[in-house]
Amino acid sequence: MTTPVPDDTALLDRARAGDREAQGILISRYAEDVYRLTARLLSDADLARDAAQDAFVNVLNGIGGFRGQASVRTWILRIAANAATTLGRRRTRRREIPLDAAGDPADAASGDDSAAARLDGARLERLLARLPEKQRMAVVLRIRNGLSYREVGEVIDCSEGSARVNYHLGIKRLRELAES
Amino acid sequence: MNCESITDLLPDLASGVLDDATAALLHAHIATCSGCAAEWRIVQSLRADATALPADLEAGIVAAVARMPAHRRRSHVPYYAAAAAVAFALFGGILTVQRLGDSASIARSATPIPAAGTGEAVFPVVTDPLVGNQSAVSELSAEQLEALLTEMDS
Numbered sequence: 654m655t656t657p658v659p660d661d662t663a664l665l666d667r668a669r670a671g672d673r674e675a676q677g678i679l680i681s682r683y684a685e686d687v688y689r690l691t692a693r694l695l696s697d698a699d700l701a702r703d704a705a706q707d708a709f710v711n712v713l714n715g716i717g718g719f720r721g722q723a724s725v726r727t728w729i730l731r732i733a734a735n736a737a738t739t740l741g742r743r744r745t746r747r748r749e750i751p752l753d754a755a756g757d758p759a760d761a762a763s764g765d766d767s768a769a770a771r772l773d774g775a776r777l778e779r780l781l782a783r784l785p786e787k788q789r790m791a792v793v794l795r796i797r798n799g800l801s802y803r804e805v806g807e808v809i810d811c812s813e814g815s816a817r818v819n820y821h822l823g824i825k826r827l828r829e830l831a832e833s
Numbered sequence: 834m835n836c837e838s839i840t841d842l843l844p845d846l847a848s849g850v851l852d853d854a855t856a857a858l859l860h861a862h863i864a865t866c867s868g869c870a871a872e873w874r875i876v877q878s879l880r881a882d883a884t885a886l887p888a889d890l891e892a893g894i895v896a897a898v899a900r901m902p903a904h905r906r907r908s909h910v911p912y913y914a915a916a917a918a919v920a921f922a923l924f925g926g927i928l929t930v931q932r933l934g935d936s937a938s939i940a941r942s943a944t945p946i947p948a949a950g951t952g953e954a955v956f957p958v959v960t961d962p963l964v965g966n967q968s969a970v971s972e973l974s975a976e977q978l979e980a981l982l983t984e985m986d987s
Contacts, residue, residue: 676898684891693879702887706897713898777878796844796879814970815985821840821971822978827875829975 661725669716680709683726686798687733693793694737696778697744704740708733727807730798734790734808780830787811788823795820836862839869840971846873847880 659667659678667675684705691704711732719728781789790809794800800808806816839862845851846859863870887893973981 677895680891680894680898684894685886688886688890698887702890702893705890706894709894710897710901713901774878774881777875781879792879796847796876799844799848799850812985815982817841817970818978818982818985821973822975822982824840824872824875825975825978828871831875832871 662721665716665719665725668713676713679712683729684709686726687729689797690730690733690793691737693778693781693797694734694789695741695744696782700740700744701737704737705733707736707740711736723807724804727800727804730794730800731808731810734794738786777827777831780827783830784823784826787819788826791816791819792823792827836866836869837971839863839866840872843869843873843876844880847876 659675661682664675664679664682668679687708688701688705691708692698692701695701695704708729712729715732719725723731781792784792787809791805794805794808795802802816802820803813805820806813809816809819811819839859842851842855842859846856851859863873970978
């Protein structure tokens, strides 16, 4: 007989009460999602990892204040985005550690046409860093984390319509920068 | 399908969540439209799993959480809420005694206003014109989008 997987609400209730197992499941469930976001926002592997850790500490600190006004996932991602923003602002001039300098070697080796047509990963990271914060977040959350516009709005604290506008502005700007 | 519909769905196409028929329609359009093809390349590049997960990601997070003081790993909101309720009641009681002679109400209700006659609550409804007009956004220029965003955020 398999153990039923607890849903997010049940997990939060248990984690709120100090259940270490529930906290571990929550971390396991969202660590990758959080890191994907912080990595794209910070373009620095060490900072992204620190931001992910800060995010979960803040999640557990603030867990009592979660009222179900958003989904657990968007609530956690919002905290992660704030953690990344905080670390990004504290960042002193330091050499960025590229997360991906040359794309996937396997694609190049296999002669994958679709990979060759894509933008270089490192260049795209640099272009992404030039977008205003909300546009960058909207683009990353929509494309990298797969959120709907409504969910993007919950994370970056704006309406669904504004989230859509921020996304399209960001994509247009990225396209202009890439083609220039 | 037109470009407006296409650009909204490109992230979903990259995620693989679209049904086969819709995905085929999008690919057929992308093959004939340079603008949408350029945006598709950007979406694919951002979607590509170029960011390797640190091997110790979860362990590092668990360790960071474990370093939190034990009492902070549990929510104390119930206790704070009770304390706040007592403080509010005392404060509210003091204000009420002081203002009993004042005809103006000091109560600020956070509840919705009952509609006249029906007794049912009426919440103010804010409509976002863009939510109901999905296809219009992507065809706006950057300047128009900026202006729209300024108007929406004001």
